[in-house]
Amino acid sequence: MADKVVVFDFGGVLIDWNPDYLYRQLITDDTERRRFLTEVCSLDWITQQDGGQPIAKGTAELVARFPEHESLIRAFYERWHEMIRGVLEEGVALVDKLEAAGVPLFGLTNWSDETFPWAWERFSVLRRFRDVVVSGRVKLAKPDPAIYAEMYSRIQQQVPGVAPQDIVFIDDNVKNTRAASALGWHGVHHTSAGATEVQLRELGLAFA
Structure with a gap:
C-alpha cells in the first residue's frame, strides 16, 4: 500500500477529557448525572461551541431553556479544565x-x-x-x-x-x-x- x-x-x-471528572463532584447520583449530560449539557450542545459559537452565547441559550440547572450549566465552561486529567x-x-x-x-x-x-x-x-x-x-x-x-x-x-x-x-x-x-x-x-x-x-x- x-x-x-x-x-x-x-x-x-x-x-x-471527560465531563464526568467535574460532574461527579456536582451530581453524585449516577443516573441523574447521566441524564444531565445527555439531555442538558449534551454532546450536540458542546458541538455548537466546538463549531465556533461563543461560549457566552451557548451558555445563555441553555440557561434560558433549563433555568433550574443554571449553576450546573455555567460550571461546564467556568470549570472546564477540571474535565481534563x-x-x-x-x-x-x-x-x-x-x-x-x-x-x-x-x-x-x-x-x-x-x-x-x-x-x-x-x-x-x-x-x-x-x-x-x-x-x-x-x-x-x-x-x-x-x-x-x-x-x-x-x-x-x-x-x-x-x-x-x-x-x-x-x-x-x-x-x-x-x-x-x-x-x-x-x-x-x-x-x-x-x-x-x-x-x-x-x-x-x-x-x-
Whole structure:
C-alpha cells in the first residue's frame, strides 16, 4: 500500500477529557448525572461551541431553556479544565512511534477556540503535528464533511499528491470515523491504543 498520513483526534485519544471528572463532584447520583449530560449539557450542545459559537452565547441559550440547572450549566465552561486529567500516555506513545518512523502526522479536533489555547500551552504533544485543524477556528465541526475537506487541503500542502485512501484518521467517536471513511479515508475507531496500533499495522504502516 502507499505511504500513509495519520490524522489524530485529540480528546479521548491523546488528551484525557471527560465531563464526568467535574460532574461527579456536582451530581453524585449516577443516573441523574447521566441524564444531565445527555439531555442538558449534551454532546450536540458542546458541538455548537466546538463549531465556533461563543461560549457566552451557548451558555445563555441553555440557561434560558433549563433555568433550574443554571449553576450546573455555567460550571461546564467556568470549570472546564477540571474535565481534563492530562495526557493519555499510550496515545502519546503511539505518536512517538509513528513520528520516529517518519509518518506525516496531523491533528483534527472538535474543540472550542476559547478553550483550546489552555490545552495547547499545557500539553506539548499537541504541538508535534505538521498542522492542526481546530473546529472552533474554522467554524466547522466533525462529522461535517467540510471540516475533513479543510484537513485534506492542508495535508495536500504538506504532502503533495496524497490521495484520500492514503489518509488514516483516528477518533474515539465512531460517527467521526464513519464520516472519514465515507470520504475515502481509513477511519479507525479508537477504543484503546493497542487496538489502534493493530489496525494501523494492518493498513500497512511500519513502525517500531
